[in-house]
Amino acid sequence: MPHHPHRRWQALLEWLNTHGMPTAPHKLHVVARHRPGAGYGLFATRSIPPSTPLFTVPSTALLNILTLSPHYPVANPPLTAVQLISLHLALYRPLDDEDSLDPLFGPYISVLPRDFAFHPLTWLRKRKNGLSSDVEARLLELLPPAVEEELTKISDKFGVDWKRVSEYLSKHSNIRTRFCRACPNKVEQEMQFLWAWLNVNTRCIYYRIHQSLADPDNLSLCPILDFANHTYDGPHMEPRARNTDLIEPSVKFSPDDEMTLVSPADQTIEADDELYLVYGAHSNKTLFVEYGFVNQVSREILEEGRVAGEVDVQRYVEDLFNKRGCVGGWMKELLTEEGYWGDWTIHSYPKPAYPSYRLITALRLYHVISPQATLVPAAAEGGVKLWRETLLGVREVISIENECEWEKTLVEVCRKVTTEAKRGVLIVKSAEIEGKSGWEMGAQNMISWLWMEEEYVGGAVLKEVEEGALPDGSALL
CATH class of the missing domain: 3.90.1420 (set domain protein methyltransferase, domain 2)
Structure with missing residues (x-):
């Protein structure tokens, strides 16, 4: 049986309501609750038929390059979506157990994970900076070589983003001053940015912003959705935005599009059932280095092909x-x-x-x-x-x-x-x-x-x- 709702859930709903999102119980069919062994999960508040809209988040409440760019000086070359969103999160990371002070997305940032100590990229970047504990160092030693190689690639990708954001900060003293106030030295700044970057890397979803479907900046963080845990083969929700697959040239493309989450198409969800997302058909190696978890399943499930080894x-x-x-x-x-x-x-x-x-x-x-x-x-x-x-x-x-x-x-x-x-x-x-x-x-x-x-x-x-x-x-x- 699910436990108590997230203690900042109501504040999040009140903030979403200011953006025009209907959050009354008869309009919002989910709640974020504590889930033993997995932090929080997203649960149904009533019986929900297949393919039912669960909630719709207005475009102004989505955290992406569109909603953030007006609040930051233009860069040349421009910051990527990952770099800009990560910078914003790093600037407004909540202190200890306090709320985020961000006037734009504070209630949303306040419900993001406070720590990524469990993530292997944290162990690797701490080792690089001479900060790793004996446990973290030992865990890295135990990794299969192919997994360690893939983790190094992720670390290199992070390094590129951190270098670019550092260059941006060096050219904008007011932003740099705010960042340095919370993180006085370079290593602390990197670890602060790592926390932000991991929030983006583990929680962003595809959200079309540019005409090109394949543009790497087509991503967003979406409130409520990211409370959902991953399932490897069960019924799962589907994010939907009208612009996602629009390719007809005669139809004008508009980047401002709300995000709707729809219940599983193949099953009725009962009250208090957990609602899941699928992070993609990834190997365990990818799930581990990108998200910090694996599909821990039995040999029988592997043999049945429910998880592709x-x-x-x-x-x-x-x-x-x-x-x-x-x-x-x-x-x-x-x-x-x-x-x-x-x-x-x-x-x-x-x-x-x-x-x-x-x-x-x-x-x-x-x-x-x-x-x-x-x-x-x-x-x-x-x-x-x-x-x-x-x-x-x-x-x-x-x-x-x-x-x-x-x-x-x-x-x-x-x-x-x-x-x-x-x-x-x-x-x-x-x-x-x-x-x-x-x-x-x-x-x-x-x-x-x-x-x-x-x-x-x-x-x-x-x-x-x-x-x-x-x-x-x-x-x-």
């Missing part, structure tokens, strides 16, 4: 090419030229478990030349021509022999994955992780699950190869 095998395959010296370097150039270098993965679903087409393409090229060759033979162009024909769809395979050879190499890769994953699970489970905040044990369990997923997916693909159940290459295009 995925393992990044790039380091194993890249090592194969590196060990071949100049031949491997030549192959890397070919793969890069054709757009197939890197992003090599194996998957447990849809069944049968399979390697990605990108991985098959790389391994086929790997065996165009005998692994024993130390130099690129003059006759290699013939094999490369056949390989390129598989990319163009002219032929399905290079040769039966080539198919057998790359599958043998895939077996070796999968065995390395499962062996390392089994060892990783044991190391994580035996690690002594102590913490006073409560999130530490959960983080340890999530890391253990990341390793277990690698073991399962590696084993599933290995089984399919050994049993000859892999689909042919054309089926993976």
Whole structure:
């Protein structure tokens, strides 16, 4: 049974009401309540039929580049949406348990998460600044290498945004003074901005602002919606804005559009049922480094395909090419030229478990030349021509022999994955992780699950190869 409403819920509704949002009980069918083990969640206040509008947030109450830009000096080049929203949140972060003093979005900012100690990016940035605790440092050591590499990419993306915002602050003394008053030194300023950036990165939704559907600034923070937790396969709400898919040139595009949340299309929601969102069909690696959680599900659920398991095998395959010296370097150039270098993965679903087409393409090229060759033979162009024909769809395979050879190499890769994953699970489970905040044990369990997923997916693909159940290459295009 849900617990008490969020103590700042009423203040949030009163603020939304000033923006013209109907918040009377017969108009608003949800409430944010405490949820054991997950902070807060969004719950239905009554029985709700499928595809029913739950609430509509006016465009003026959405936190995005449109609503913020009039209040900040123009930058050249302009700040991105992520940079500007993050800067605004950093400037108006609530102190301790107080409310935000932001005159624009204070009641909304006041209900955002106060802390991201549990997020792996926090551990990594603290380590970079010499601030990490023993627990945070140990958790980073326990990560699967592919996850750590992906986390480093996220950290680099954050670093770019922080650098750009720092440059902006250096040119606008009044904003810089306000920021420095709360955070006197550079490290404190970075950690303040990290809190803001993580709020944006974990809570923003697609919201069309520009004519181009793919513009990276098409995003927004949306009050109420971000109380909703993630589900990997259950009924979920859908955000809807009229402009989202508008492409008809004769219809004038307007960026000012309210955001409506609609109940699940395939089920009636009963009073006190929790309402969920789907953060996207992401792998656990992505969920962990982007959002700070994983889908911790049983092996049976993985086998049923309700959660699609995925393992990044790039380091194993890249090592194969590196060990071949100049031949491997030549192959890397070919793969890069054709757009197939890197992003090599194996998957447990849809069944049968399979390697990605990108991985098959790389391994086929790997065996165009005998692994024993130390130099690129003059006759290699013939094999490369056949390989390129598989990319163009002219032929399905290079040769039966080539198919057998790359599958043998895939077996070796999968065995390395499962062996390392089994060892990783044991190391994580035996690690002594102590913490006073409560999130530490959960983080340890999530890391253990990341390793277990690698073991399962590696084993599933290995089984399919050994049993000859892999689909042919054309089926993976």
